[in-house]
Amino acid sequence: MPSLLVDSHAHIDTPRFNVDREDVISAAFEAGITRIVDPGCDLDSSRFALSLAKAHPGIVFAGVGTHPHDATTYSDEVGTYYREMALEPEVVAIGEFGLDYFRMLSPRDVQRAVFCAPLQLARDCDLPCIIHVRDSHDDVIELLHALGQGLRGVFHCFSGNVAQAEECLAFNGLMLSFAGPLTRQGNALPEVARLAPLDRILVETDSPYLVPQPLLAKRNEPLFVKHVAEKLAEIRDMAFEEIAQVTTANAIRLFGLGGFTR
Numbered sequence: 648m649p650s651l652l653v654d655s656h657a658h659i660d661t662p663r664f665n666v667d668r669e670d671v672i673s674a675a676f677e678a679g680i681t682r683i684v685d686p687g688c689d690l691d692s693s694r695f696a697l698s699l700a701k702a703h704p705g706i707v708f709a710g711v712g713t714h715p716h717d718a719t720t721y722s723d724e725v726g727t728y729y730r731e732m733a734l735e736p737e738v739v740a741i742g743e744f745g746l747d748y749f750r751m752l753s754p755r756d757v758q759r760a761v762f763c764a765p766l767q768l769a770r771d772c773d774l775p776c777i778i779h780v781r782d783s784h785d786d787v788i789e790l791l792h793a794l795g796q797g798l799r800g801v802f803h804c805f806s807g808n809v810a811q812a813e814e815c816l817a818f819n820g821l822m823l824s825f826a827g828p829l830t831r832q833g834n835a836l837p838e839v840a841r842l843a844p845l846d847r848i849l850v851e852t853d854s855p856y857l858v859p860q861p862l863l864a865k866r867n868e869p870l871f872v873k874h875v876a877e878k879l880a881e882i883r884d885m886a887f888e889e890i891a892q893v894t895t896a897n898a899i900r901l902f903g904l905g906g907f908t909r
């Protein structure tokens with residue numbers, strides 16, 4: 648039987664999976680990726696992620712949130728819908744949300760304003776957060792110091808350096824998640840991945856983006872999370888099975904994905 652893995656972040660609700668979504672989910676499951684967390688990026692995608700989770704109980708789980716790229720679509724009304732959806736047992740996280748100053752598809756002040764509501768929602772619902780950080784580390788840390796004490800969650804697709812990782816890990820309830828960039832050259836991620844405490848790391852694909860190297864696929868999918876786990880095992884000089892076990896246990900604990908055995 649293949650080692651069990653969790654893809655802690657895969658946008659399988661996006662249209663790029665319209666032609667073969669069910670096949671993608673089964674291919675991952677058959678290969679041992681028995682749980683997938685699909686974080687919404689706006690109201691519609693959060694709703695779709697929830698419907699996928701309902702259609703695949705114990706396999707697909709949903710997050711509800713507005714991605715920083717879509718920050719201008721957020722409103723109090725949207726927040727009210729998220730609050731209702733967060734009561735559903737298939738919703739295991741608030742997110743993804745965060746700040747993205749790399750692409751800056753929404754104005755910085757809007758992104759910052761929209762960052763606060765999901766923190767409060769996560770606290771009220773006692774759910775973990777899925778936080779997106781891209782070229783925005785200092786602002787995210789500042790806002791978390793002001794509003795994020797006691798929160799649980801994950802910095803998804805962590806992309807910073809060791810000093811930034813340490814600032815993130817200073818929040819006891821937060822983990823770092825590694826994706827395809829860990830398999831690429833020219834970044835500080837191997838060093839971060841070597842130093843992060845074993846009980847605070849997750850793996851993900853961020854499908855359909857960030858295909859791990861050396862794969863040549865144009866679209867990433869949950870099946871490929873094993874390449875991220877393999878790289879992590881190599882960096883930490885651990886057996887693949889051990890990394891699979893540790894990251895799966897972390898994801899189950901963080902998102903409350905228990906109660907399901909293959």
Ligand SMILES: [Zn+2]
Nearest residue numbers: 656658743853
């Ligand atoms: Zn994402």
